[in-house]
Amino acid sequence: MNLGVTEPPPEPGSRKPAAVANLAIAFVLLVCALFIIVDLVQLGVARREQLSDSTVALTNVARAVQRHADDTIKSADVSLIGMVKLVENEGYTPSGREQLASLMGQSATALGQVHAYFAFDEYGRSVIDSTPLYAQLDVSGREYFQFHRDHATRDAYVGPLIKSNTTNTWVITVSRRVNHEDGSFAGVVLAALDLEYFRKFYDTFDVGKKGVIFLGTNAGTTLVRRPLYEKYVGRSMADLPMYRDHIAQNAAGLMTMKSVVDGEVRLTAYEHLQYYPLFIFVALSHDEVLAGWVSDTIMHACGIGILVLTLAFIGWRLVRQIKLRAQTEISLRETRDSLNELNATLQRLALEDGLTGLANRRHFDLALQEELSRATRNASSLALILIDVDRFKQYNDLYGHAAGDECLRQIGRAVKAVPRRSGDLAARYGGEELAVLLPGTDVATALQIAEELRGKIAALNIPHAGNPIGNVTVSAGIDALTPVRAGDMPETLIRQADLALYQAKNQGRNRVCAATEPA
Numbered sequence: 001m002n003l004g005v006t007e008p009p010p011e012p013g014s015r016k017p018a019a020v021a022n023l024a025i026a027f028v029l030l031v032c033a034l035f036i037i038v039d040l041v042q043l044g045v046a047r048r049e050q051l052s053d054s055t056v057a058l059t060n061v062a063r064a065v066q067r068h069a070d071d072t073i074k075s076a077d078v079s080l081i082g083m084v085k086l087v088e089n090e091g092y093t094p095s096g097r098e099q100l101a102s103l104m105g106q107s108a109t110a111l112g113q114v115h116a117y118f119a120f121d122e123y124g125r126s127v128i129d130s131t132p133l134y135a136q137l138d139v140s141g142r143e144y145f146q147f148h149r150d151h152a153t154r155d156a157y158v159g160p161l162i163k164s165n166t167t168n169t170w171v172i173t174v175s176r177r178v179n180h181e182d183g184s185f186a187g188v189v190l191a192a193l194d195l196e197y198f199r200k201f202y203d204t205f206d207v208g209k210k211g212v213i214f215l216g217t218n219a220g221t222t223l224v225r226r227p228l229y230e231k232y233v234g235r236s237m238a239d240l241p242m243y244r245d246h247i248a249q250n251a252a253g254l255m256t257m258k259s260v261v262d263g264e265v266r267l268t269a270y271e272h273l274q275y276y277p278l279f280i281f282v283a284l285s286h287d288e289v290l291a292g293w294v295s296d297t298i299m300h301a302c303g304i305g306i307l308v309l310t311l312a313f314i315g316w317r318l319v320r321q322i323k324l325r326a327q328t329e330i331s332l333r334e335t336r337d338s339l340n341e342l343n344a345t346l347q348r349l350a351l352e353d354g355l356t357g358l359a360n361r362r363h364f365d366l367a368l369q370e371e372l373s374r375a376t377r378n379a380s381s382l383a384l385i386l387i388d389v390d391r392f393k394q395y396n397d398l399y400g401h402a403a404g405d406e407c408l409r410q411i412g413r414a415v416k417a418v419p420r421r422s423g424d425l426a427a428r429y430g431g432e433e434l435a436v437l438l439p440g441t442d443v444a445t446a447l448q449i450a451e452e453l454r455g456k457i458a459a460l461n462i463p464h465a466g467n468p469i470g471n472v473t474v475s476a477g478i479d480a481l482t483p484v485r486a487g488d489m490p491e492t493l494i495r496q497a498d499l500a501l502y503q504a505k506n507q508g509r510n511r512v513c514a515a516t517e518p519a
């Protein structure tokens with residue numbers, strides 16, 4: 001008997017919920033990790049590109065600054081060459097002086113970088129200059145004058161830096177030697193270049209707040225520095241590692257160094273001037289170069305963070321759903337199991353006799369009907385043994401109803417042990433009456449089994465003072481339909497077995513009688 005609770009079939013290809021949850025967690029982690037890795041790679045590439053672009057721009061600015069310095073000095077120097085020629089040809093005659101003054105005036109007007117031109121005689125006294133401010137100068141003690149006096153070279157001499165007391169401006173000098181006809185020293189012509197001119201040019205470049213544009217001599221002396229011009233003018237950087245290890249060693253180059261002055265890390269391009277003993281460098285702050293990249297990185301990190309958090313949230317919800325589903329499945333399974341158990345108990349209770357543990361009357365009736373149909377189909381025989389406890393009323397009267405129950409229980413166990421085949425069924429037919437249904441059994445075999453049963457019950461030796469033998473006995477009636485034919489009724493078999501039982505009682509009890517003679 002079944003109460004309708006069936007086990008749900010497993011879904012094809014279904015995995016265990018814990019494994020599915022682990023798979024979901026692994027998938028979400030993998031996707032998050034992939035997002036982060038791809039973004040990190042992209043950021044790395046963008047950083048390299050940013051640095052590379054800035055390096056190209058930096059090199060271009062350095063080249064422009066170097067060209068500008070070279071051209072600025074050269075154009076002043078070219079005018080000095082003309083002046084040297086004029087003085088050497090004309091000397092300081094009134095006509096020569098006039099021509100020189102005119103040349104100086106024209107050149108000073110034409111070249112914005114020239115603060116003033118000067119001509120000095122062999123004793124260092126100023127002979128003529130482009131501005132009346134510097135009249136009566138004596139430069140015999142100056143470095144450039146002594147250099148030209150002591151060296152026969154006709155090359156230009158650059159430096160030093162001079163701060164004019166009258167105009168309060170910094171100038172850099174470019175000078176050339178003037179010779180007498182015999183080649184002896186005849187004096188110096190000099191152009192004073194205004195450092196402001198360089199500063200203004202350097203201000204046209206955007207090198208950020210921490211960027212630097214620098215012009216210095218090959219001896220390491222600072223001429224112009226943007227920004228903080230005044231503070232650095234004339235300072236020596238000869239001992240700084242960037243000068244000592246790089247600029248002093250190479251004609252041009254690139255480097256990334258931490259400044260010993262302000263601790264800033266800078267990307268620096270340097271280049272020496274082509275014609276004069278000077279160098280320039282342009283430096284960009286590493287932080288400023290990467291500032292755009294950093295803000296991009298922050299935006300990316302926020303985007304990826306939101307994406308990863310969203311994914312993690314969805315993953316968490318998914319895993320939670322899977323776990324909830326697993327829990328629901330477990331409780332469903334538990335409910336199903338307890339229903340199955342209940343069903344089995346109900347089934348047992350519905351078909352089992354509570355006192356003896358044998359099949360009950362309902363079970364017996366169903367089994368009889370079923371076995372009769374089967375025997376009819378197979379044209380096989382079906383035997384029935386009806387058993388009745390002798391003088392049981394008296395037993396109850398003598399020993400009490402509870403003892404009667406216990407007696408029935410012992411007889412039930414003995415009866416239960418007798419049938420051997422799977423289709424055999426021992427049942428409590430009613431009251432103190434028991435029945436054994438034996439499919440595929442003829443009268444002769446049923447007689448043997450009944451006799452065996454009767455003997456076993458007698459051998460239990462349950463005392464029964466009301467029975468002449470002194471202990472509990474049973475009588476049994478047998479019949480068999482051999483073979484069972486269509487139209488044979490269960491009532492027929494029962495009635496016949498009952499008649500045989502009646503006969504056994506009448507013949508003195510404690511015996512087995514068959515309704516038909518064994519074949």
Ligand SMILES: Nc1nc2c(ncn2[C@@H]2O[C@H](COP(=O)(O)OP(=O)(O)OP(=O)(O)O)[C@@H](O)[C@H]2O)c(=O)[nH]1
Nearest residue numbers: 388389390391392393394396401404405431432505
């Ligand atoms: N203790 C107990 N007694 C039962 C049970 N079912 C039936 N009985 C008793 O069994 C007795 C049957 O008595 P009867 O049908 O008169 O027959 P008997 O005394 O066995 O005499 P015979 O069958 O002629 O040998 C009755 O007294 C019933 O009360 C039961 O479940 N427990």
